[in-house]
Amino acid sequence: MSDKTINRVAKATPRRLARKVRGLSDRAITWIFVGPTIFLLLAINIFPLIWTINLSFTNFKANRINRAVDYIGLRNYERILTDGDIWLSMQATAHFLFWTIFFQVLIGFTLAWLINRKFKGNDIWTTIIVLPMMLSPAVVGNFWTFLYQPQIGLFNYVVAFFTGADPSSFEMLGSVDLAPWSIVIVDTWMWTPFVMLICLAGLRSIPDYIYEAAEVDRASKLRQFFTITIPMVMPFLMLAVLFRGIENFKMFDLVVQLTGGGPGSTTELASINLKREAFEKWRTGYSSAFAIILFVTVFGLASIYVKALNKVKER
Incomplete structure (x- = not known):
């Protein structure tokens, strides 16, 4: 100025x-x-x-505002920690977290490694791969619900083509064993591009002279991959795992769109159980305690993970 x-x-x-x-x-x-x-x-x-x-320390119910509110101490927390249904929902959440993160990291890193080779038309393929991430979860849920239909679902016909089974003889979303995997597939399809972009940024941040020095030392491509590529991309991979872990822990909309997350089902994640207690049973105090437990769980695990991430960056 x-x-x-x-x-x-x-x-x-x-x-x-x-x-x-x-x-x-x-x-x-x-x-x-x-x-x-x-x-x-x-x-x-x-x-x-x-x-x-x-x-969380009260018996307050949002649908009974005029009712007297009593402080009941840690009773809500005791009920939650001793409720078998809560632990089943936490187990379903852990199952969902592990497999979605596993497939997204594996496929996302592979796609990033292939695109980083800078072949002809890689920009177009990058744009096509990123498209699912730009869609709304509600749209994705409705779209895949049609694909999973036993009579008209394209996905069932693809599975039947490789297995030789009758496509109308099974329903993926209605099966207790296959319903969780149907959600894993959809979430992996939608959010693998996000992991790919983070891994691609990590791969392109590696200076070329490091690979040139390794070639001078006659290091093989496999050795370069495990001694240069993986260690230098590891912080980006761990960052992608952190982001996807936090997001998938509170997954709600996609599961409801696909399966409804009915009570007692294998797709009833912790977030869906929390919604049911708060807005269907109107146990506001109980659901507040449940929300605090989930918050402490995510915050504690994320804090430990960030410390590990910082140690990896310092190497």
Whole structure:
């Protein structure tokens, strides 16, 4: 900004305001600009968390506002930790997390490695592969529901082609054994491009002179892959696992669109169980305690994982 512009602004500023601004320190001016943001963060994030913690110690029900609210201590937490259905939903969530992350990392890294070879038309293929990630989960859920239909579903005909079975003789979403895998397939199809982009950024961040030095030392391609590529891409892989793990732990919309997440089913994840307790049974205090347990679980695991990620970066 030129001196002329500064002088014009100074002359246009009212004298009272100019005196007040001159009397403020740099720290005061900083708080004037940062203060509203901090207030919004407290109002949007911190206050609901504190209110949820407070409700978790009560028997409050949102559909009975006029009912007297009693503080029952840790009774909600005791019921949750001793509820067999809760542990089954946590087990289903762990199963879903492990397999979705496993396939997404494996396929995503493979696609990133192939695209990084810079063949002709790789930009077009990158755009095509990324398309599923740009769709809404509700659209993806409805789309794959039609593919899984036993009579008209294209997916069943593809499976029948390779197995020789009658496509109308089985229903993937209706099978207790296959329903969880149907969700794993859809989530992998949708979010593998996200992992691919992160891995591709990691691969393209590796300097070419490292591979050139390895070739001078007569290192084979396989040795270069395991001693250069994997160690240098590992922080990006771990970052992708962190992002997808947090997102899939609270997976809700895609599962409901595909299976409905019915009670007692193998697709009843922890997030769906939480929704049922809060908005179907209206056990607000109980569901608040459940939400706090899930929050502490995710926060604790993520903190441990971030420490491991930082150690990998320091190597």
